[in-house]
Amino acid sequence: QVQLVESGGGVVQPGRSLRLSCAASGFTFSHYGMHWVRQAPGKGLEWVAGISYLGSEEYYADSVEGRFVISRDNSRNTLSLQMDGLRPEDTARYSCVKVMTMGPFASPFDSWGQGALVTVSS
């Protein structure tokens, strides 16, 4: 079955950087678009960034555009999120998410990892 396992979370000071990784298994990783979604403690879901199955297209929420970069390595079945210029409002659990449909990018999310907690605080 699909498994998505995030790593790299932790506590970081404002303005610093952090890199999250997601190890994917149980499906053909290179056939599916992937995303990062975050959820602040006690709050709702916020889409952060998405990348197409070949990595040729990247999209970002306005709140992270210019600070975060999503990438993927299809040879290693790995998704990453480089987060620079972190702010306290970026504090959240970040989950790696797989889209439901192969190929087309316009697809909802059908599998989620348990997430990596990122805390931005001085």
Added chain:
Amino acid sequence: ESVVTQSPGTVSLSPGERATLSCRASQSLPSTYVAWYQQKPGQAPRLLVAGTSSRATGIPDRFSGSGSGTDFTLTISRLEPEDFAVYYCQQYGRSSWTFGPGTKVEIK
């Protein structure tokens, strides 16, 4: 960027009752669709409905999605004890995947 709103914020119902959850998008964007997710405390969200009205694999038929344009609805025909949770709608397309703030369905 489209904004998605949901109403009500919280609804209190009894098992066996019908739940009607609303979702409104600020824009009717071409080639965009609506999905619905259920989230229980401490768990990852679960996809219920995709493409506005198609139930995801394994989702019971008491869940149904409908709507068009900017107004969408998730209906739970008869609430089961396991249905009390938070429900999120999502407007998705080729370059945007915006969630609404959620509706909490709580036991009355």
